[in-house]
Amino acid sequence: MIVPLGHVFLLAGIVFAMGLVCLVAHRNLIMTLIGVEVMMNAAAIAFVAAALRWRLMEGQAFVLFILAVSAAEISLGLALVVSLYRRTGSIDPDRYDILKW
C-alpha cells in the first residue's frame, strides 16, 4: 500500500552515509555533533519502518529511546565543546595539542 520496505531502508542508508561523511570530513566540532544527529535520525527512520513491517510497537519504543539518548548526547557534547572552547579558544579538533610535547 505504501512502498517496499527496501526503499525506506535505502533512504535511511543514504541519510546515514551523509551523516558519516559529515562526521569525518568537517573541521568543526559542532558539525561533527550534527553528523552524529543525522546518523541517529537515519537509525530512527529504519526502526519506524521495521516497526511498520512487522507490526510491532517495539520499534517505535526504540525510536523514543533513540530520541532520549540523542538529546542527552547532544547536550553533553555541546557542554564539552563550550568547555573546550573556554580552555583553548578554538573548536577545531586539530588545535587540541596540549598533550603534545
Add this chain to the structure above:
Amino acid sequence: MTLFAVIFYVLGVVILTATGLAVTRRQPVHAVLYLIVAFLGTAALFFLLGAPLLAAFVVIIYAGAILVLVLFVIMLLQRSPRELSLLSEWGPALLLGIIFLTVAVATVFKDPGSKIVLQGAAAQPRDFGRFLFDRYWLAVEIVSILFLVALVAILHLGKKREADGDEDEVNPVRNPSGAKEGHS
C-alpha cells in the same frame, strides 16, 4: 502508485536534499537551519509510517529543542576562519560513505523481505503510551536516570573557575621555565 507512495518519495527527496545541503555547509548556522527542514520532513515521514506520537516528539525535541540549543551554542562561540576553510578530508570521507552505502544497499536488497510492500497502519498515541509504560517502564526510568547523569555532567562542565583551580596550581610550576626560555 498510490497517494501514500507519492508522498513518501516527495518526503524522501526533501529529506535527502536538506540533509545533503546541511552536511556540506561550512557555516554551522546554515547547516542547522537546513537540518531543521530535514527533521520536519522526518516527522512527516514518521506520521506517514504510522507513528504520530513519534512525529510530534521529533518536532518538539529535535527541531524544537536540540537544534535551538545547537544554534545558541553556535552564537556563543567565536568562529575562526580556519574551520571554514576548504577541507582536505572530503575525499576519504566520501570514499568511506560510498563504500558503506554500497555494502548497506547490497545487504538490504539481497534480502527478499525488502520487496514486501508495507501496509498502512498507525499506532494510536494512547495505545503506544500504554504499551510503553506497560512493558518498558524500567527502560523509561533508566532513561530518566540517564538524563539526570547528563544534567550533573553538564553542570560540572559548566562550572566556571573552581574546577580549574587545581590547574592554576600546576601552571605556575610550568610558567617560570617557559618565561625563562622566553627571556633568554
